Each structure stands twice: as structure tokens, then as C-alpha cells.
Amino acid sequence: xxxxxxxxxxxxxxxxxxxxxxxxxxxxxxxxxxxxxxxxxxxxxxxxxxxxxxxxxxxxxxxxxxxxxxxxxxxxxxxxxxxxxxxxxxxxxxxxxxxxxxxxxxxxxxxxxxxxxxxxxxxxxxxxxxxxxxxxxxxxxxxxxxxxxxxxxxxxxxxxxxxxxxx
Amino acid sequence: xxxxxxxxxxxxxxxxxxxxxxxxxxxxxxxxxxxxxxxxxxxxxxxxxxxxxxxxxxxxxxxxxxxxxxxxxxxxxxxxxxxxxxxxxxxxxxxxxxxxxxxxxxxxxxxxxxxxxxxxxxxxxxxxxxxxxxxxxxxxxxxxxxxxxxxxxxxxxxxxxxxxxxxxxxxxxxxxxxxxxxxxxxxxxxxxxxxxxxxxxxxxxxxxxxxxxxxxxxxxxxxxxxxxxxxxxxxxxxxxxxxxxxxxxxx
Numbered sequence: 001x002x003x004x005x006x007x008x009x010x011x012x013x014x015x016x017x018x019x020x021x022x023x024x025x026x027x028x029x030x031x032x033x034x035x036x037x038x039x040x041x042x043x044x045x046x047x048x049x050x051x052x053x054x055x056x057x058x059x060x061x062x063x064x065x066x067x068x069x070x071x072x073x074x075x076x077x078x079x080x081x082x083x084x085x086x087x088x089x090x091x092x093x094x095x096x097x098x099x100x101x102x103x104x105x106x107x108x109x110x111x112x113x114x115x116x117x118x119x120x121x122x123x124x125x126x127x128x129x130x131x132x133x134x135x136x137x138x139x140x141x142x143x144x145x146x147x148x149x150x151x152x153x154x155x156x157x158x159x160x161x162x163x164x165x166x167x
Numbered sequence: 168x169x170x171x172x173x174x175x176x177x178x179x180x181x182x183x184x185x186x187x188x189x190x191x192x193x194x195x196x197x198x199x200x201x202x203x204x205x206x207x208x209x210x211x212x213x214x215x216x217x218x219x220x221x222x223x224x225x226x227x228x229x230x231x232x233x234x235x236x237x238x239x240x241x242x243x244x245x246x247x248x249x250x251x252x253x254x255x256x257x258x259x260x261x262x263x264x265x266x267x268x269x270x271x272x273x274x275x276x277x278x279x280x281x282x283x284x285x286x287x288x289x290x291x292x293x294x295x296x297x298x299x300x301x302x303x304x305x306x307x308x309x310x311x312x313x314x315x316x317x318x319x320x321x322x323x324x325x326x327x328x329x330x331x332x333x334x335x336x337x338x339x340x341x342x343x344x345x346x347x348x349x350x351x352x353x354x355x356x357x358x359x360x361x362x363x364x365x366x367x368x369x370x371x372x373x374x375x376x377x378x379x380x381x382x383x384x385x386x387x388x389x390x391x392x393x394x395x396x397x398x399x400x401x402x403x404x405x406x407x408x409x410x411x412x413x414x415x416x417x418x
Contacts, residue, residue, distance in 0.1 A: 144301075146297050147297040164188050
């Protein structure tokens with residue numbers, strides 16, 4: 001059962017911005033976990049009560065990403081999980097996953113930079129890429145990541161950081 | 168920062184210029200604390216970035232080996248052995264000054280994992296900034312699954328290796344830019360984007376990965392000659408290769 005349920009990895013305008021999520025299995029403690037760097041928080045709105053399905057089958061890839069939290073308007077069985085706030089050179093980025101039976105069924109954007117021309121690029125290109133990489137990591141079910149040494153500062157954006165927070 | 172699932176304890180410690188991630192049984196907190204203290208102790212003794220570390224003072228000629236921590240003698244002897252085995256591609260003077268970090272990190276992590284074993288755990292892993300020591304399996308008889316970061320696609324995995332009681336170390340350019348020098352030319356090694364070595368213990372696995380990266384295209388034959396070690400590499404042009412026994416780790 002120990003595995004990555006949800007991991008977001010994304011490249012935004014040349015930066016790797018990672019937003020990690022903590023899964024909320026019915027048996028797991030619901031305490032929020034703060035990130036090592038203190039740049040964000042992980043929270044969930046509750047457990048679905050369902051048994052998590054095997055994560056090898058592909059989850060739904062959302063075609064569009066509504067702005068603002070969907071937590072207050074979810075049908076029974078769906079849970080909203082907020083990602084870390086990822087700090088990019090263009091400003092903070094935060095997204096929300098809507099899960100059903102440990103699968104991503106929808107993605108909402110909670111924060112995205114709104115002030116510059118570059119933001120359009122972020123919205124158009126980065127989020128679809130981010131979602132795709134999320135699903136890759138979700139199905140990989142890995143325990144740890146081996147790669148060229150990351151710095152202490154780079155860790156917060158790393159996939160290992162998501163594993164430490166979310167498995 | 169700690170967290171994790173029921174029965175497990177996850178901890179990420181900022182130390183040695185990186186972050187070391189622990190995945191241990193939840194009752195092993197005391198051993199985890201001991202391992203964390205050990206890593207900070209290693210940092211104080213071996214950091215080339217701290218002016219008053221034994222390594223800095225020894226390198227500057229201010230301190231004789233006899234007055235350094237006894238572990239430095241052990242490390243120097245081991246480095247000399249790896250250097251000889253790798254035809255000089257592994258060096259304790261990668262940037263021209265004394266810096267045994269290419270050996271020390273893997274050694275410190277393997278020892279940290281051994282401390283947790285000594286406390287009675289048969290299932291834990293320690294990831295030192297991308298170099299991983301796995302002990303036992305991940306529980307329920309399932310092997311540990313380690314994603315190999317793709318150096319050419321930040322945030323993506325190149326592949327996943329699985330195993331028990333094994334170590335996985337990757338050297339590459341992804342995070343810090345070219346930083347491994349070919350000691351024979353003095354120039355940064357550029358053949359490979361990254362090379363991953365898999366073996367029993369992280370100390371040598373990590374040192375071999377560093378040597379293999381400096382070696383570049385010649386690393387394939389070299390790792391092939393090492394009993395118990397396998398390698399997977401992605402070249403700077405995006406091609407990849409693996410040694411003959413590497414497939415045993417693929418899932």
C-alpha cells in the first residue's frame with residue numbers, strides 16, 4: 001500500500017515546479033504535513049471512504065482547468081486535495097486535484113501568476129504538461145528517486161520531495 | 168519534516184549540501200535520530216565547504232592525517248583503491264583541491280542505513296540526494312522501486328528499477344550543471360547526461376557511478392568488468408545503453 005498516490009511534477013517556464021499531494025486513505029492519519037522548505041502546505045478535505053483501486057490503470061486526463069477551488073461543490077465520493085504552492089519566477093502556482101478512489105478526475109487552478117505576458121504561456125502550456133507528468137509518476141508507484149545530486153534548495157522541487165510528503 | 172503512512176516513518180534531513188530522505192519502520196525513530204546525528208557529524212568532519220573541517224584543514228596542509236578523525240584515514244585508503252580500480256577516473260582532487268566527497272556521501276549513507284539495520288529494522292531505505300541504499304524490501308515481499316530521473320526531461324523518469332538489499336546511484340549533470348571532471352583531461356565529462364550504477368552497497372556503487380560518468384563512453388565495458396554491479400546510461404545525445412545484467416533490475 002505504500003506508494004505514491006499522487007505526485008505532480010511540472011516544468012514551468014524553464015523551472016521545475018513541483019506540487020505534491022498527500023493522499024488521504026481511509027486508514028491514514030489526516031494530519032497535514034508541511035514541506036521541508038515551508039513554502040506550502042498539504043491539505044485534504046476528508047476521506048472518500050472508498051477502497052483505493054490499483055493505480056495502474058490510467059486516470060482521467062482533464063481537458064481544462066477551472067480557476068478556483070471546487071471543494072465546496074463536489075459530489076459524494078470525490079475529494080479535493082490542494083498542492084503545495086510552488087514558487088516560480090513568475091509568481092506562486094498552486095493547483096487542486098479532485099480525486100475519486102485515489103484517481104485524479106479533475107484539476108483546478110487555485111493560484112497562477114496573472115500579471116505578465118508570460119503567464120499566458122504558463123496557463124496554456126505548463127499545466128497540461130504538469131498533469132501528464134503527474135499521471136506518469138502516479139502509475140510508476142516508486143519509493144524513491146535516483147538522479148544527479150540535487151542541492152538542498154533544489155530538493156523542494158524534486159520528485160523525492162513529493163514522495164517524502166505524499167506516500 | 169516527518170510524515171508517511173501507517174507503520175512507516177518518513178523523514179527528510181537537510182545535511183551535506185543536499186537532503187537525505189529516510190523511509191523506516193515507525194518504531195525506528197531513535198535509530199533514525201542516531202543516523203541523522205551521524206550524517207551531521209560526517210558533514211562537520213568531511214565538508215570541503217567548511218573551513219574548519221578536517222578535510223579542509225588536511226587539504227590546506229594545516230592538519231596532519233594523524234590529527235584528523237580516524238575515519239579520514241579509512242576514506243583515503245578506500246578512495247585510493249577505487250581510483251586504482253577505475254584507472255584514475257575516480258579522484259579525491261576533482262577540482263584540483265582535496266575533496267573526497269565523491270566517496271564520502273555514499274559511504275555515509277550506507278552507514279546510516281546500517282545503523283537502522285543494527286536497531287532491528289529489515290525494511291528501510293535512505294536516499295542521499297539521489298543516491299539510494301535499500302535494505303530488505305518495501306514490505307509484503309515487494310521489491311523497492313526506484314525511479315531513475317531522466318536528465319534530459321526534468322521531472323520525468325527514464326525508467327524504474329526494482330530490487331532488494333541493493334543500492335542505486337546516479338551521476339549526471341541534471342541538477343548542478345557539468346560538475347564531474349575527467350581527471351585525465353581536466354575538462355568536464357560530456358559523453359553522458361547521466362549514468363546509474365546498481366550494486367549491493369551504496370559506498371562503492373556511488374563511487375563507481377562517479378568514475379563511470381567521468382569515463383563516459385568507456386564506462387560500459389568498465390562496469391561490465393565489475394562483479395555484482397550493473398549500469399544504465401543516457402548519453403548527452405539522448406541515446407541510452409545498459410550493461411548485460413541490468414535487465415534483472417527492470418520491472
